[in-house]
Amino acid sequence: MKKSMLALSVITVASLLSLAGCGNSTSSAPEGKVINIECWNNEFQQRFEAFYPDFDKTVTEGGTSYDLLKDGTRVNFLITANDNNGYQTKLDADLKAQGDAAADDKVDMFLIEADYATKYTASSYSLDVKADVGLSDSDVSNMYQYTKDICTVDGKLKAVSWQATPGLYAYRRDLAKEVLGSDDPVTVQAALSDWDKFNAVAAQAKAKGVFMLSGYDDAYRVYSNNMAKPWVDSNKVVHLDDQIKSWIKATKDYTDKKYNDGTSLWDAQWQKNQGPKGDKVFGYFYSTWGINFTLAGNADPDKLGNVSDVTKSLYGDYAVCQGPASWYWGGSWLCGAKGSDNIGKVKDIMQKMTCNQEIADKITRKTQDYTNNIPAMNAIAADKTYGSDFLGGQNHIALFKESAAKIDMKNACAYDQGCNEQMQGAMKDFFNGTTATLADAIAAFKTKLNAKYTGLTYDSSFDNVTL
Amino acid sequence: MKLDKNGKIIPGHVHYAKWGYIFLIPFMVAFLLFSFIPLFQTLHYSWYTYYEDQLDTVGPTWAGFSNYVYLFQQSTPRTFYFFGIRLGTMTISDLGYYTLNTMLIWVMGFIPQIIVSLLLAVLFTDVRLKLRFQGFFKTVYYMPNLIMAAAFGMLFQMIFARSGPVSSVLLSWGWISEPLEVSSSTWQTRLIISFLDFVMWFGNTTLLLMAGVMGIDQSIFESATLDGASSITVFRKITMPLLKPIFVYVFITSMIGGIQLFDVAQIFTSTSGGPQSSAYTLMMYLYSLIADKKNYGQAGALSMLMFLVTAVLSFTVYKTMHPKYNAEKDTIKCRKRRWKEYAGCPDTIAEMALARPTGPVSHEEEGR
Numbered sequence: 010m011k012k013s014m015l016a017l018s019v020i021t022v023a024s025l026l027s028l029a030g031c032g033n034s035t036s037s038a039p040e041g042k043v044i045n046i047e048c049w050n051n052e053f054q055q056r057f058e059a060f061y062p063d064f065d066k067t068v069t070e071g072g073t074s075y076d077l078l079k080d081g082t083r084v085n086f087l088i089t090a091n092d093n094n095g096y097q098t099k100l101d102a103d104l105k106a107q108g109d110a111a112a113d114d115k116v117d118m119f120l121i122e123a124d125y126a127t128k129y130t131a132s133s134y135s136l137d138v139k140a141d142v143g144l145s146d147s148d149v150s151n152m153y154q155y156t157k158d159i160c161t162v163d164g165k166l167k168a169v170s171w172q173a174t175p176g177l178y179a180y181r182r183d184l185a186k187e188v189l190g191s192d193d194p195v196t197v198q199a200a201l202s203d204w205d206k207f208n209a210v211a212a213q214a215k216a217k218g219v220f221m222l223s224g225y226d227d228a229y230r231v232y233s234n235n236m237a238k239p240w241v242d243s244n245k246v247v248h249l250d251d252q253i254k255s256w257i258k259a260t261k262d263y264t265d266k267k268y269n270d271g272t273s274l275w276d277a278q279w280q281k282n283q284g285p286k287g288d289k290v291f292g293y294f295y296s297t298w299g300i301n302f303t304l305a306g307n308a309d310p311d312k313l314g315n316v317s318d319v320t321k322s323l324y325g326d327y328a329v330c331q332g333p334a335s336w337y338w339g340g341s342w343l344c345g346a347k348g349s350d351n352i353g354k355v356k357d358i359m360q361k362m363t364c365n366q367e368i369a370d371k372i373t374r375k376t377q378d379y380t381n382n383i384p385a386m387n388a389i390a391a392d393k394t395y396g397s398d399f400l401g402g403q404n405h406i407a408l409f410k411e412s413a414a415k416i417d418m419k420n421a422c423a424y425d426q427g428c429n430e431q432m433q434g435a436m437k438d439f440f441n442g443t444t445a446t447l448a449d450a451i452a453a454f455k456t457k458l459n460a461k462y463t464g465l466t467y468d469s470s471f472d473n474v475t476l
Numbered sequence: 477m478k479l480d481k482n483g484k485i486i487p488g489h490v491h492y493a494k495w496g497y498i499f500l501i502p503f504m505v506a507f508l509l510f511s512f513i514p515l516f517q518t519l520h521y522s523w524y525t526y527y528e529d530q531l532d533t534v535g536p537t538w539a540g541f542s543n544y545v546y547l548f549q550q551s552t553p554r555t556f557y558f559f560g561i562r563l564g565t566m567t568i569s570d571l572g573y574y575t576l577n578t579m580l581i582w583v584m585g586f587i588p589q590i591i592v593s594l595l596l597a598v599l600f601t602d603v604r605l606k607l608r609f610q611g612f613f614k615t616v617y618y619m620p621n622l623i624m625a626a627a628f629g630m631l632f633q634m635i636f637a638r639s640g641p642v643s644s645v646l647l648s649w650g651w652i653s654e655p656l657e658v659s660s661s662t663w664q665t666r667l668i669i670s671f672l673d674f675v676m677w678f679g680n681t682t683l684l685l686m687a688g689v690m691g692i693d694q695s696i697f698e699s700a701t702l703d704g705a706s707s708i709t710v711f712r713k714i715t716m717p718l719l720k721p722i723f724v725y726v727f728i729t730s731m732i733g734g735i736q737l738f739d740v741a742q743i744f745t746s747t748s749g750g751p752q753s754s755a756y757t758l759m760m761y762l763y764s765l766i767a768d769k770k771n772y773g774q775a776g777a778l779s780m781l782m783f784l785v786t787a788v789l790s791f792t793v794y795k796t797m798h799p800k801y802n803a804e805k806d807t808i809k810c811r812k813r814r815w816k817e818y819a820g821c822p823d824t825i826a827e828m829a830l831a832r833p834t835g836p837v838s839h840e841e842e843g844r
Contacts, residue, residue: 441660
């Protein structure tokens with residue numbers, strides 16, 4: 010009797026203790042001292058170091074550097090380049106090893122891009138931003154709805170972004186004056202407001218020795234991100250959208266007429282053309298990050314700033330207009346990683362970097378990025394004193410604001426990156442004439458895609474494609 | 477080690493053989509763990525459906541030879557070119573096309589490589605030439621091999637870029653009217669990769685062949701010269717036959733390296749495989765199956781096919797270039813010939829030397 014009483018009391022105490030333990034772990038579990046954030050470039054790191062209020066300093070120790078927060082927590086940015094799927098390969102391996110990793114090696118946060126966001130948001134490796142991380146509905150209420158929609162799976166919000174990515178057409182002011190006689194964004198927009206007008210200006214530019222676009226893929230996103238259906242449906246059937254066919258037709262036409270300079274997205278010549286030493290290209294389709302992160306860097310490779318000589322630096326010599334169609338491109342989202350031992354910090358970083366109106370305002374004013382905070386963006390758009398130095402004083406936020414409201418990412422799917430890259434690769438051979446016919450190029454696209462994914466089939470939209 | 481009744485070592489019976497086995501252990505362990513077991517694991521998985529679908533793992537489930545069948549079934553229409561001239565379009569199996577790419581690139585790199593290396597090896601080892609600064613040249617020729625292949629690929633990508641140095645020099649000389657566009661020419665892409673392969677490996681091959689030539693007894697060269705053989709005859713009748721074992725080794729290792737061509741092509745074409753996948757090698761296909769597709773079954777099947785092809789090719793090359801020497805038959809043949817022509821035949825001397833480590837034809841035989 011005594012023994013059983015003892016046993017019973019031990020069990021009761023133990024279960025009470027374990028319950029108490031449970032309660033503790035959700036409210037005030039001890040936070041780890043190391044936060045690991047995986048990403049593919051240093052864009053978010055730069056934002057974090059410049060705008061996260063608790064950021065203290067960057068420490069460099071024996072060749073590696075890391076960030077310290079004011080409370081001494083160490084933040085590691087684990088950067089793996091995107092090329093050839095490198096980032097996803099590394100991230101997948103780390104997420105799968107999360108269970109066995111030591112607390113300080115666990116991934117706490119990772120970044121995802123629009124082209125493969127659903128791969129991670131649909132998985133259990135990303136935390137529910139509200140239920141698991143602890144953001145409230147009011148925290149995310151000022152975000153653009155599309156940035157939440159693309160990352161909502163079964164009613165759960167799985168990732169949040171600090172930016173919205175409407176696309177514009179960035180053109181060179183000096184060339185606009187040469188071709189159209191004016192560099193005023195309103196006049197230029199009037200001349201480029203639909204594809205027919207855009208093509209007419211391309212012909213005018215050609216006459217002046219100016220390429221309308223740099224390469225084959227420049228207008229790709231303007232078409233592809235307006236597709237009527239996703240690339241791959243839930244049964245793993247690939248669909249060739251009419252928008253892609255339109256892109257092929259338009260680009261073949263541009264290539265034959267030499268309206269473009271025959272470069273490929275991200276290649277050396279493409280980047281060079283954006284600067285003072287490349288071939289003359291009228292403009293580029295770019296979204297928010299592309300303008301402040303990529304174009305600004307390429308336009309001024311020697312970091313000279315705003316000089317009057319366009320053969321030295323193009324800083325201050327670009328302007329933006331909405332172009333022939335409304336579109337978007339890319340975007341980065343923050344995910345909390347399942348198994349993180351720093352949930353409190355993850356929540357704070359998400360809250361400060363993506364939900365805080367004051368910080369959003371600061372980011373836009375300092376970096377010209379378009380942040381994911383509707384009131385902050387509306388305020389800057391209406392601010393007469395605001396202007397981008399890089400764009401010669403133009404308030405590009407006002408233009409982005411118009412475009413951002415129209416973004417719809419409902420057709421994003423987990424195969425977008427592969428489909429987009431392989432389509433561009435296969436069609437390059439068709440545009441420059443290496444592959445004899447469009448049908449052959451489309452067959453090559455299927456071959457390339459089959460080398461990336463298992464079990465895809467193709468619907469009838471791929472049959473008998475003609476221009 | 478043999479012991480007598482009292483447990484003492486019998487003199488002359490100490491066996492050192494066991495040390496041989498002990499020293500082999502580290503290699504054998506590493507070989508078993510990192511080569512032998514993985515080889516069988518690869519074979520094993522090649523019979524299974526086993527891949528990653530986004531973040532989920534599918535399989536492994538038994539699939540028989542379906543992965544092999546899949547690899548052979550894939551085909552794509554390709555337009556073929558011969559140095560820029562369009563030949564026509566043909567639907568060809570992907571596996572066949574990638575093999576063709578791989579072998580073309582290898583052959584176009586190996587032919588100049590073996591010619592240049594042989595020439596250099598013969599020049600460097602010629603006693604009468606007494607070339608100076610040999611050490612310097614050997615180092616310089618070997619140098620490209622020390623540079624990372626990936627770095628080399630990147631360097632050449634920049635050199636041959638549209639606005640790169642080669643293009644601008646050729647333009648300014650008036651040799652070409654349009655800037656170079658390597659990324660739209662199947663032959664330029666393949667040729668540049670072949671050239672890279674040549675530059676990287678000819679130094680290594682030269683050193684190997686030199687070692688082979690220096691291993692030949694100088695007295696054979698001397699006697700041939702005394703008999704009035706010209707340098708070309710010496711090269712054809714003495715150097716080449718006696719160099720054969722090394723030559724076959726160079727041939728086979730280069731071919732295996734050629735089949736495994738990866739990093740230069742991968743970097744030079746920015747992983748795309750170049751225009752119309754013309755520089756897409758078997759290894760790049762394998763890499764895509766394992767790294768992008770994460771299809772361990774198909775990748776395993778391709779690995780096994782490559783293993784088979786490599787083994788068969790190496791065996792064939794070895795057999796055709798290095799036939800088993802039949803001393804008796806050869807001696808009879810030589811005697812017959814000598815009876816007829818009544819003259820010494822230098823190729824026989826060379827072959828004799830190769831077959832009999834004791835040296836050339838003995839005097840007894842000569843006297844008969």
